[in-house]
Amino acid sequence: MSDKPELSLQLKCNWRDKKALNLSGLDKKRQALMKEAAGHFSRLKHIFGPDERSLDRSTCFAHTDSSTSYMYFNALHHIEFSLITREIIDDLQNGARLLSVGSGPADLERMLHFGFGVPAENIEVADLELHPALSRTDFKVHQFSMFSEWPQFGRPFKYILFPESLGVAISPFKAEFFNKHRYCSVITHRFHNDLECVEKAFFSGTLKDVRQEDIRQMLQVIEMDLPWMPHVLNMLKSALANLESGGQIRLNGHLLPTQSIAYLGIMLLEHNPQVGIELGDVNPLIISK
Numbered sequence: 001m002s003d004k005p006e007l008s009l010q011l012k013c014n015w016r017d018k019k020a021l022n023l024s025g026l027d028k029k030r031q032a033l034m035k036e037a038a039g040h041f042s043r044l045k046h047i048f049g050p051d052e053r054s055l056d057r058s059t060c061f062a063h064t065d066s067s068t069s070y071m072y073f074n075a076l077h078h079i080e081f082s083l084i085t086r087e088i089i090d091d092l093q094n095g096a097r098l099l100s101v102g103s104g105p106a107d108l109e110r111m112l113h114f115g116f117g118v119p120a121e122n123i124e125v126a127d128l129e130l131h132p133a134l135s136r137t138d139f140k141v142h143q144f145s146m147f148s149e150w151p152q153f154g155r156p157f158k159y160i161l162f163p164e165s166l167g168v169a170i171s172p173f174k175a176e177f178f179n180k181h182r183y184c185s186v187i188t189h190r191f192h193n194d195l196e197c198v199e200k201a202f203f204s205g206t207l208k209d210v211r212q213e214d215i216r217q218m219l220q221v222i223e224m225d226l227p228w229m230p231h232v233l234n235m236l237k238s239a240l241a242n243l244e245s246g247g248q249i250r251l252n253g254h255l256l257p258t259q260s261i262a263y264l265g266i267m268l269l270e271h272n273p274q275v276g277i278e279l280g281d282v283n284p285l286i287i288s289k
């Protein structure tokens with residue numbers, strides 16, 4: 001047996017034993033939603049395996065399987081980190097449409113449908129590789145890389161979620177660059193003070209007071225030193241093109257450093273001044289249209 005399945009098996013066993021739902025430090029709304037989702041797990045034993053039902057926050061509600069090296073996260077994790085909220089669930093129950101990109105086995109999306117009663121026709125899922133668990137759902141499934149051309153969906157979505165997927169998806173770009181340059185950093189330190197001024201101005205809404213050449217310099221340095229960022233930008237443009245007006249793109253997981261978020265914000269706002277970029281209080285990056 002190779003190392004990987006053994007490790008996977010061991011992690012699974014540890015996680016399966018953790019049953020306690022710890023709600024400390026969470027606001028009342030998230031506590032209530034997590035309790036509701038935890039309640040659904042107990043009646044959905046035929047839908048979720050024991051590894052997908054862990055209630056323990058210290059393990060991030062994650063499980064893996066022996067066929068991939070990915071960690072997968074259940075609905076409780078995505079509620080804890082506000083990728084999904086009560087308001088979004090209400091909206092989906094009432095007809096809003098969701099696309100989940102990098103959905104893996106769709107633990108969150110299955111909970112939305114089987115637990116919270118969101119109609120399956122309101123949920124579409126997409127991934128580079130389709131996980132076998134998707135065949136046990138009625139969701140419309142799309143297979144593509146988030147960085148390549150997006151398919152025609154017919155209608156725009158109210159919500160496009162990237163549940164713990166962007167960080168994983170950009171890692172091959174980073175690995176290629178780090179290997180080539182024998183250098184590994186996710187922020188650039190060149191012209192540090194200049195770049196920091198632009199970044200701060202972006203987040204404080206005072207970009208109009210910054211000289212255009214300073215902004216251009218910041219964008220150019222980031223594109224040179226963090227060459228995966230233009231891929232992320234194009235990917236977000238594809239997502240925006242498939243988002244309805246008033247909709248939201250929500251991302252969580254290995255979030256981008258604030259320097260990169262400022263780059264994306266400046267570039268997106270240049271052509272779409274109506275777009276909003278917000279770093280949520282508990283992790284998610286929210287882009288609204």
Ligand SMILES: C[S@@+](CC[C@H](N)C(=O)[O-])C[C@H]1O[C@@H](n2cnc3c(N)ncnc32)[C@H](O)[C@@H]1O
Nearest residue numbers: 072073102103104127128145146163164165169
């Ligand atoms: C850490 S898993 C998260 C899965 C699931 N959303 C969750 O919350 O458990 C990352 C997922 O991103 C997918 N992924 C990786 N690169 C991708 C790409 N370029 N385009 C679309 N999906 C990708 C992987 O196949 C995997 O299912």
